[in-house]
Amino acid sequence: MSSDVVLTAADYARAEQMLAPYRARRVPTVTPQWLGDGERFWYVAGTRHVLVDPPRGERSELFDHERVAAALSRETGQAVEGEALPVVAVEVDEDGVRFSALGQRWRWADGALSRLDEAPLLPGEILSPDGRRVAFARDGDVWVRTRDGSEEVALTDDAEPGLAYGAANAPMAMGTLLRSLGLGPLFHATWSPDSTRLLVHRLDERGLPEQVLVESVPPGGGRPVEHRLPYPMPDDEAHPTMTWHVLDVAARTRVDGQDPPEPAVHGTAFVYAWWSPDGRDVHYLRQSRDARTLRLRHMDPATGATTTLLTETGATRVDATPQLGEPTMTHVLATGEVLWWSQRDGWGHLWLHDGDEATQVTRGSWQVRAVLRVDEERRQVWFLAGGLGGAEGDPYVRQIARIGLDGTGFVRLTDDELDHDTLAPPRGRHLVDRASSPAVPPRARVLDGDGTGLLELEAPGTDALRAEGWTPPERFRATAADGRTPIFGLLWRPHGFDPQRRYPVIDHVYPGPQNHRALPAFDSPHQGEPEALAALGFAVVAIDGRGTAGRSKAFHDHSYGDLGNAGALDDHVAAIRELGRRHAWLDTDRVGITGHSAGGFAAARGVLAHPDFYRVAVAVAGNHDDTHGLQMWAEHYHGDADRSSLSTPALAANLQGKLLLVHGELDETVLVSQTHRLVDALITADKDVDVLIVPGGDHAILHRRHVVFRRTWDHFVRHLHGQEPPAYRVAPLPLG
Known part of the structure; x- marks a missing residue:
């Protein structure tokens, strides 16, 4: 492979300035x-x-x-x-x-x-609404101190290893990163509106199967150090559970919710709990372990008594929001009615439940993306709607709308x-x-x-970015591999674009399935760093294939039972080939793929499942075998289907191109053993692979991500441009 693009250290310097921390300062x-x-x-x-x-x-x-x-x-x-x-x-x-x-x-x-004479709030410290107290965790128990530091009291005293208040699931708790920053563990709790009580969950990870991570080069020197964390895997009988509690700050009492422990296989369970505006009620969403049942529960914070207000079940996952972890759209009105987001008609819409009666508030081939405001006196709700442009529009574009709670009076407030x-x-x-x-x-x-x-x-404006060679990406529509479903993405042209040249293509991938990534917005989240690759003479695409979130229920469920297809990689192949037919300057004989986490899985999967199309890949922190990964991914997003399709090592013999695998050795979310399993299979298949294991690296490899970027760029420059990279060292990136 060769290219007429000749890169210098100056090109690498421009690419460095396209990285997210520097782009954010310019816009x-x-x-x-x-x-x-x-x-x-x-x-x-x-x-x-x-x-x-x-x-x-x-x-x-x-x-x-x-x-x-x-x-x-x-x-x-x-x-x-x-x-x-x-x-x-x-x-x-x-x-x-x-x-x-x-x-x-x-x-x-x-x-x-x-x-x-006070310290600033630290991550994991939660300020009361009146600004007078701070709640925090210490050794798994809940503590509260006055803001001036004059008083500090413990509200619980029964935490123990594996049983902690306000804790996040160990694989999602960012323990490696927080330790490296000198910070304590994450802590989640919610103050009552009057600042007198705390709603907090207690996470029970006792007795779960453990994973041992080895820190090869501890900061203080000496021998390697082991770090243990509970890490149950799909289909393990053991799983983490959680219970709800209300703590009274002045009385120093605890009211326990009367629900039995609920599954907590992913750390977002505690996001969906809230106080009523008057502080008299607590509501929370409770999801079954297989995610096919979702319940709205009520708890009396004075007694702990609980009742179910609403239940929804489905043949596949019942989502609480369009994308995992977004703010809840459930509102319990003063009348006792419940405004509820559901995909029961095939789209994400609002329903108003009054006892056994349900009124569909919004309807159509589009999706409610967020509830902005509920006016109970005027009986109206303001919301963001995605896909109001109809069949020919962009389903991901969000507009503001308002409607009556009886389903009448729909008004678009932006158009x-x-x-x-x-x-x-x-x-x-x-x-x-x-x-x-x-x-x-x-x-x-x-x-x-x-x-x-x-x-x-x-x-x-964008003048500061354009001065560095940036041009905005093109929003495009293409056809999925089924020959009929429209899919959408972004295409970045190389810096110094010349339509008479032919440019290699890099697919910057993240297949979800819990979200979508190629937003029709400026600098959309999850897109990674395609701007930097464009500065190095590559055309870059980001695509949302079938099986990702943000559209219809059927579109999202395309990956259910087929998670191994990585958000429909066949859709990516079809879209890039279609773009190649539109643009003669796209060289679809030279296509690379890269991504992080689920994107790392997709990158390795791409070069192995589609070896005739993807020639070069860089896979960072990839969950290459979800039969040995987090419980949630396989159980919530793959269902009961055969798990063998989730194993990329089974495809190792297919490798024809150039593959670089990168992983942090202390990654608690996607274990480094995931990459080792793939390396082992490649060695067994007698295939060559490049590997970078980053000592001390967490899931984001935050402290050394500059090295990951440079190695990624070098790999693509060497194997897609066909030239030796210039001598250039990317500086450590600012953390803020």
Whole structure:
């Protein structure tokens, strides 16, 4: 393989600037931080901190940056500029603005700066709504301290190894990463609205099969260190369970939910629990181990008594949201009615349940993607809808709409070609709308309940990215391998694009199935780093094949029982070939594939299951044999079908191209043994493979991801461009 693209160190430097941390600095996104009143918010725009008051229609500086800079300079003796304030961990309350700067905690109030004797909130610490207390975990028990540190009390004292309050499942708890950052374990709990009680789950992983990970090069030196974690696998009888509890801070009492322990095979189970606005009720979603039954449960926080309000069952997985882990769309109204999201008619729609009666609120060949606001007095619901453009439109484009709870009065509040990633405050009638496309950065504004713009917030441009050689990706529609289903994706042209040249193609893959990735939005999540590969002279695609989330139930269920097809890799092959027929500059005889985690599985699967199409692959942290992976993936997303199709090592003899396997040795989510199993099969088949095992690496290989990027680029440059990579070293990436 050869190419007329000749790469230099300067090209690698431009690719480095396309990596996510550097792109984010060039095109900032508004991320609202809501204040206690549930209406006002603040956000960071470049180097400025902005306060927004929607009811008053006002936008102003959160604080006077120049005066704060001058005050910091006087107090510390260090020169500080208003346009480069070293301000982090910002918190806002009725007494002013608190922040960390230059190794100290400060308060800015009434035009004066004062030192504070407090520590900033750490990951896993949860501030009460009134801002006075912080909940956290210590050795598996729940503790609460006052914000000023004057009092610290334990609310539980019965934790033990494998039995912890607020804990995440060990394979999903990011223990390796948190240890490397000097942080404690994750902690999940929810304060009552009046800040007097905590709703917390207790996770039981006692007696589960263990996995041993070996840290070959511990930071302090010396012999290798072992790390043990509970890691049950598909079809193991043993599985983690969880129970619900309410802790009273002042009385230091605990009320136990009366439900028996429920399966907790994935760490998102505790996401779907919430207090009623008045704090009198607790509701949560309970999913069966096989995910085919979903129940809405009510718990009395005073007694622990529980009842089932609603049950839905299905022949396949019953999802609670369009994508795993998204905010719940279930609302229990003051009348006792339940607004419920369901795919029972083949699409994701809202239903209103009143006892045994159910009214379909929304309907059509499109999907409700998020509930933004429920107005019980006006009997209306505001929501994001995906696919309102009909059969010829893009099913992933989200628009804002409103409808009556009786299913009448449907109104589209936005009707454009942009994708609306809209956020609602905890209370109130205003929305923060972030509208974008693959070419248009998020234009943020405040809308009222009728969709009318009240305040323009930010409208960043792309000049800084274009100066580095970036061009926006093309949103495309192609036909799946079945010859009839439309599928969608993104296509990045190489930097310095010349239509007279022929460019190799890289499929940047993530097959879900719990989400979709090639969004019709700017800098969509899960897409990885295709911009960097485009800077190195590759055409790059990201495709959502059948079996991924975000569309109809049938589209998603294409992978159920066929998880080994990695989100329909045959659809990827069909789409890339179709693009090759459209664009003569795409060289579909030189196609590579790369991805991380499930994308790593798909990358290795691609080069082995489609060896005549994918010539080169880089598979990072791939779950190459889900019969030995997390329980949830096989049990929820594959069902009872034959598990043998989940094993990529069984295809090892098919290898014809060039494969690089990368894995962190301390990956607790996808065990490094997954890669070792594939390597073993390749050796047995007498196939050559390149392998990089990263000492100390977690699932994201966060501290050494710069090395993973460089090795990935080198592999594709060497085997798709047909040239030796230039001598270039990518710098460690900023973690923030």
